Amino acid sequence: MxxxxxxxxxxxxxxxxxxxxxxxxxxxxxxxxxxxxxxxxxxxxxxxxxxxxxxxxxxxxxxxxxxxxxxxxxxxxxxxxxxYGLNPQTVPDAPHDLSIMTYNIQMLGIGEKDAPAKIENYINNSGNDIVCMQEFPQREASFKKFPAYPYYHRNRDVALVSRYPIINKGVIKFDKGHSAACVYGDIAIGKDTIRVYSVHLESYRLGKNEQQIYKELTSGNTQNATQGVKTISSRLVTANRNRAKQAQIIKDHMLQSPYPVIICGDFNDTPISFAYHTLSEGMKDCFIEKGRGLGNTYIGEFPSFRIDHILHAPTLGTVSYTRDTVKYSDHYPVQSDIRF
Known part of the structure; x- marks a missing residue:
């Protein structure tokens, strides 16, 4: 036996x-x-x-x-x-030149009565110099809710707000039918200028039907398991393929930047993915430099992964990395202090 x-x-x-x-x-x-x-x-x-x-x-x-x-x-x-982040606890308030945050705000916490005010207060009082937001309401008036950041740029559902002047800005365009969005801004900070990208790569487009399938599969209901797995896998594959293309377009643009680059956003992809690898190649990941543990950032209906990232040029340095666990959205905000 x-x-x-x-x-x-x-x-x-x-x-x-x-x-x-x-x-x-x-x-x-x-x-x-x-x-x-x-x-x-x-x-x-x-x-x-x-x-x-x-x-x-x-x-x-x-x-x-x-x-x-x-x-x-x-x-x-x-x-x-x-x-996995294997770093020791970072020193609080260590000297740095820039604080930056990325946060998928889920259309200001859609469906939750108090969420918009909580998100607005959280961001305005965060103390960050630059905030990259995804699933940002597609209304110009929304920027008035962030008075701490007088400079801003938006396209579709991504936004970039800053305490410092944005001296040049643009939009990365993708193929028709793709749901991704990306903006960038050249930001003057004292004698230095950096280019910051705010990105939201292709989502999985998993709706209520897929949520129900997932719940049935995880609860042991295997009656329609084969079809359910096929349905979800098909969505995953389509999104993976589109993000691979989108990541390469952004990477090609980044390589042409005259300034050191920081790219932040909801990649909708884990560190074990082609899109992440494409964007992170030759860059420093703030989580790898200063993060601890798993650092999962998605807290929605499906399994949690670290899909929100802050990457920067190797000429810059990561001072700290923080994932705040406020639950105003289906993502946690991620913040990093950076030195030039």
Whole structure:
């Protein structure tokens, strides 16, 4: 019986190893070329945990397969440091030149009676120099609700507000039918100028139907499981493919910037994704530099991931990173102090 159990555990371990190795490819394979890798990227966190548990089992059994398991887990160490913040507690009020925040405000907390006032007060009193917002109301009058920030720029549902002058601004255009939006502004801070992008990449467009499917699947109702998985997977793949294209368009624009770049926003993608990898290549991620733990930023109906990011040019430095856990929206706000 023990021998049969070992055989079953070996099969499970090999499948888990292959799955984990597959998830490692998600940041590097364009989903427009091969989409399955992008789906495996969502399972990275869970596959890593499963592989660690299986590793402990094989160590306890004193079996050589544990060595292979260690090697496969170790091969993904760069992704571990991208996914999990391993930094000590940051020093409060350390010297810095700029405070910046990104916040998906969900149309000012749509559906919640007191949410608009709470979000407005929170942002105005946050003390940040620049705030990048996504799902911003598409009304010019909305900027009047943020008097702490006299300079602003908006397109579609993304906005950029600043205490400092925006001396030049523009819009990144995407293919028709894409729901992404991105604006940028060149901001003069003393003798320095930086370019800041506020971005909202393609959403999954998961509505009430998909929410119901997800609830049924997670509650154990498998009656329509096959069709449900196909429906949600199709939405994920389409969004992954579109974000890959959008990220490349933004990256090409960033590379032409005459100033150091900071890009903030709701990428709608985890650190184990092609879109994130495209935008973060050659950049510093404030979470990796100063963050701790998982740092999940989405708190809606579906599984939580870190999909809101602050990246900056390597010539700049991260002083601190904070994810505030106020629940005025379906995202947490993310803030970072940066030095020039």
């Amino acid at each position: 023990s021998r049969l159990f070992d055989i079953i555990m070996r099969i499970v371990t090999i499948i888990a190893m292959i799955g984990l190795l597959g998830s490692y490819t998600a940041p590097y394979i364009n989903p427009n070329v091969f989409y399955f890798s992008s789906l495996l990227g969502y399972t990275y966190h869970y596959l890593l945990i499963v592989n660690i548990i299986l590793l402990l089992y094989w160590i306890a059994r004193w079996k050589k397969i544990a060595i292979l398991s260690i090697l496969i887990i170790a091969a993904g160490y760069p992704l571990i440091t991208t996914y």
